[in-house]
Amino acid sequence: MSRKYHVAIVGATGAVGIEMIRTLEKRNFPVSKLTLLASARSVGKQLSYLGQPVVVQELLDDSFAGVEIALFSAGASISRKFAPFAVQAGAVVVDNSSAFRMDADVPLVVPEVNAGDIKNHRGIIANPNCTTAITLMALNPLHQAFGVKRIFAATYQAVSGTGAQAIEELRAQVGDIVAGQAPQSKVYPHQIAFNVLPHVDSFLDTGYTREEMKMQNEGRRILHLPDFKASVTCVRVPVYRAHSVAVNAEFEKPVSVEKAREVLSLSPGLKLVDDPVNNKYPLPLRCAGHDDCEVGRIRIDCALENGLAFWVAGDQLLKGAALNAVQIAELI
Numbered sequence: 015m016s017r018k019y020h021v022a023i024v025g026a027t028g029a030v031g032i033e034m035i036r037t038l039e040k041r042n043f044p045v046s047k048l049t050l051l052a053s054a055r056s057v058g059k060q061l062s063y064l065g066q067p068v069v070v071q072e073l074l075d076d077s078f079a080g081v082e083i084a085l086f087s088a089g090a091s092i093s094r095k096f097a098p099f100a101v102q103a104g105a106v107v108v109d110n111s112s113a114f115r116m117d118a119d120v121p122l123v124v125p126e127v128n129a130g131d132i133k134n135h136r137g138i139i140a141n142p143n144c145t146t147a148i149t150l151m152a153l154n155p156l157h158q159a160f161g162v163k164r165i166f167a168a169t170y171q172a173v174s175g176t177g178a179q180a181i182e183e184l185r186a187q188v189g190d191i192v193a194g195q196a197p198q199s200k201v202y203p204h205q206i207a208f209n210v211l212p213h214v215d216s217f218l219d220t221g222y223t224r225e226e227m228k229m230q231n232e233g234r235r236i237l238h239l240p241d242f243k244a245s246v247t248c249v250r251v252p253v254y255r256a257h258s259v260a261v262n263a264e265f266e267k268p269v270s271v272e273k274a275r276e277v278l279s280l281s282p283g284l285k286l287v288d289d290p291v292n293n294k295y296p297l298p299l300r301c302a303g304h305d306d307c308e309v310g311r312i313r314i315d316c317a318l319e320n321g322l323a324f325w326v327a328g329d330q331l332l333k334g335a336a337l338n339a340v341q342i343a344e345l346i
């Protein structure tokens with residue numbers, strides 16, 4: 015790529031925004047100018063890009079003059095309000111929020127799965143939910159081999175999935191408990207340190223949460239599989255970074271562990287770590303800070319027809335957000 019692009023990051027001071035800056039650096043993205051945008055609270059704050067300070071500006075309607083690629087990660091309401099201004103100014107938006115994921119006009123993309131959908135964009139491309147992206151990194155190669163019908167899954171989601179304030183809450187609670195003091199909970203409804211919360215996102219009338227339904231709803235769009243079914247329980251765990259998912263998947267065709275391992279080992283962005291006898295399996299701690307997701311614990315599911323059980327882990331700030339967004343920008 016010889017041409018360079020004026021890139022803006024909306025939500026640059028957040029957990030995802032910071033990783034977007036690091037990912038642009040790491041992947042040597044051709045940036046001619048980097049505009050960092052956040053709320054009025056962050057105006058004047060300096061962040062570093064390639065060793066140079068970049069001053070954060072307030073996100074305003076007219077922030078996008080000259081911007082060619084705008085990476086949004088400041089929440090759905092901000093995306094809904096400001097992405098149209100970016101598109102109007104001529105930028106292509108890659109949006110990390112849930113704002114546009116189910117819009118028929120907006121491609122929802124995991125580059126390793128459905129890069130071809132990008133060509134249909136009309137100015138906005140959506141990044142999927144982080145747990146969905148990580149799960150599909152392992153599920154799609156198996157789907158290509160065996161044809162997936164439905165999955166049952168339980169997630170183990172890190173606090174950084176909630177953002178910078180949640181990372182701080184876990185840190186503060188651990189400190190308080192170790193010091194013998196009562197921990198304070200502001201971000202989560204219960205103590206997250208030394209606990210697990212079967213509650214991610216808001217509850218629907220069905221009893222599922224919005225986060226839980228994203229796997230089915232977004233999975234159908236990304237896999238181009240309108241009948242795909244996913245019954246998921248999303249759980250927040252006291253891990254700083256990287257989500258894990260226990261998946262039980264039922265397929266159309268007969269499955270084998272050998273074939274599953276073969277297709278997974280050949281998949282880009284995925285590492286097969288599956289030697290349980292020697293205590294080798296995917297670990298969120300090892301995935302943290304790394305681009306590749308890990309898959310392992312692959313076995314024939316003893317309760318499903320043509321079923322496989324597996325465990326997949328990945329850094330949701332990277333593959334579930336910043337890395338996936340920058341990969342999309344590279345494809346644009």
Ligand SMILES: NC(=O)c1ccc[n+]([C@@H]2O[C@H](COP(=O)([O-])OP(=O)(O)OC[C@H]3O[C@@H](n4cnc5c(N)ncnc54)[C@H](OP(=O)(O)O)[C@@H]3O)[C@@H](O)[C@H]2O)c1
Nearest residue numbers: 025027028029030052053056087088089111175177178335
């Ligand atoms: N965390 C993840 O793993 C993850 C994964 C996939 C997708 N996402 C999505 O990415 C988005 C950001 O998540 P995050 O975890 O990075 O959250 P975060 O750490 O709380 O950061 C939020 C960012 O949004 C900015 N912001 C908030 N209100 C704003 C406003 N009124 N105007 C302009 N900027 C504003 C904040 O700026 P200030 O610092 O100035 O407040 C900050 O830069 C969310 O939509 C989230 O659903 C997150």
